[in-house]
Amino acid sequence: MSACRRLFYLVKHRSLWIHLRRNVTTWSPVGAAFNTKPHRRLDLLEKNVGLFGVPELTCPAGFQLATKTALKNTEKLVEKACSCPPGAETVETFDQLSDGLCKVADLADFVKVAHPDPAFREAAEKTCMEIGTVVEKLNTNVELCKSLKNLLDDPDIVAQLDPDTRRVAELFMFDFEISGIHLDDKLRKEAVSLHVKLLDLNNEFLIGSHVPNRIAKSAIPEHLHIHFLKEGSFVQVGGLHADSPDDLVREIAYRIYLYPNADLMNCLEELLRCRYKLAKLVGYESFGHRALKGTMAKTPETVMSFLKLVVFCFLRTAKDFQMMRDMKKKINPRNSELMPWDHPYLSGVLRAERFNIEPSLYSPYLSLGACMEGLNNLFSQLYGVSLMSEHPSAGEVWNEDVRKLAVVHESEGLLGYIYCDFFHRPDKPHQDCHFTIRGGRRCQESGQYQLPVVVLMLSLPHPTKSAPTLLTPGMMENLFHEMGHAMHSMLGRTRYQHVTGATPILSICGTRCATDFAEVPSILMEYFATDYRVISQFARHYQTGQPLPESMVARLCESKKVCGAADTQLQIFYAVLDQIYHGKPQNCSTTETLKNMQQKFYGLPYTPNTAWQLRFSHLIGYGAKYYSYLMSRAVASMVWKQCFVQDPLNRDMGERYRREMLAHGGAKEPMLMVEGMLQRRPSIEDFVDALVSELNPNFETFLMDSES
16 A cells, blocks of 8 residues: 555545544544444435445345346356466466355355345355355366366476466365265266255255244243243243243253254254265265364374373362363252253352452443454554454445545555454344455466455344443454454465455365364454453453553463363363264164263263254354364464563564465465474374463473372
């Protein structure tokens, strides 16, 4: 960005700062933008630019037009890819093909779950299905594959390709291979049919996993009705109410919300059968083997080896569960048996009691604006990057509460845009998440860089007349986590869209980044969020301006170790269950499998007539890869301890982190990126040790004590 343009940005946002300074004198422009309600312009003549500035999307019908245009361009690019001589142009054409489909499919994937207008959601859903079907057909297009194979089979041509182009070509070929391109016509058609069927099953399960269950009012005590949504003579149970202090509310919610739904059960079991059948059809032992090729772990066997840390966790988990039993007995002496619905609540109670970390004590220091200011300061010091608030144009955003941020580098200029959909609203998913709307790529056609666009979605409380939005420590950590994903997308400067940013939604829409590496940048941000040297730069009382005391931060950090083993044990159970579901068929129901794995890998009893797996929505996007959270945490732990713990604001280390890990997206083998950052190649045992040491810094001493 030129000096003139950077000056334009500063002048543009200065007026907002001056306007707000009369009331709040301590916030920077980005802090002020999130601590006040946005001022909407009432210019009725302002042109509707469409969602995210896409001119077709001024109305739901625009999705049909955008899809039609994308598919028309797809036909031209397929023809070009099949006719051009093998070389770098072939790979560039494939990437244009991927980019054209992704720009519509990724956007639609977000709109179908987040837009408040049902008509927009329905139109977006149709687009996802239509493009998804086309993608599956492209992945089994023999002529298209042949054009790529001609390139990769010629050593002289391959030798002329730069490393990024060669890797992207290999990744596209991998997409063909796992889709069954090598099969004969009949089997290939069967593979396409299975892919299309799985799109429907995935969607059916994803929707069904979030649908509330209901029960007659008369079936539960009348004084508990207030905890649930009423529907005539029924009450709806739409979640686990895990934070409720009432044992009975938690138990009712657990038993009703997890009560088996026969149709959804059939959907899940058919989904797992189809995944296994598809994997076998294209030459893999199981769906897990197919899904894990290209990840850091590589195979299910390696994943299960990694999850052996369960041996250690059982030693600590038993102690954690005993602490929970003692606490439950203290709270409710007549009902002290520890049950699965008690774990989240009682672990929170233990943390709060031992370290006095009542969230309401912290929240006044953690206004949303202060936290955004803290992120801005952190990114400025680590990467030379600033977050600048921009006013969206008419029709650009889907709700008036959405904030738009431009991400600007001190020398490189504008890096991309982050749309912040942070506030709770009805019908909005409660899950905090990151969506890629448009991936970055170097456009050979124009010579320009296509700027990445992402959405961060949280579910925070709205500001009030007397106070800005105040975050709990957990909310603040989640904000830092999701911003880690966003900056991974912003700081990447990949040549090809196929390997930009975070994770994919459709195979030809981009390998993007290995799933078990994609969570590393976000989890690493959690370490910054709990380091006083970082927190002290922004956490101050929204009324008095007083900084958050260091002793309170220390207590918060110490509290995280309480019941840490039990929490990790639960994640291990989920990860193992995911592996078993996606391994060879078990010849028993998914519920029976869950019951067996819960007994073996968790420690709290299975509750009869429940089917937790029907709420395990991660089975769709993370099928056979749920372990990724644990493996990414191990990598993030190693990076933090080796590179940032001495000085979390070190610019040289920030630049190295960007250069070695963030800049490449999926254009480099994930283990090579980790090796570049750590300057050594870690083993699976190193990953295990890193996670274990998180739970107990004196791990070696603990093991010796346990053995004796």
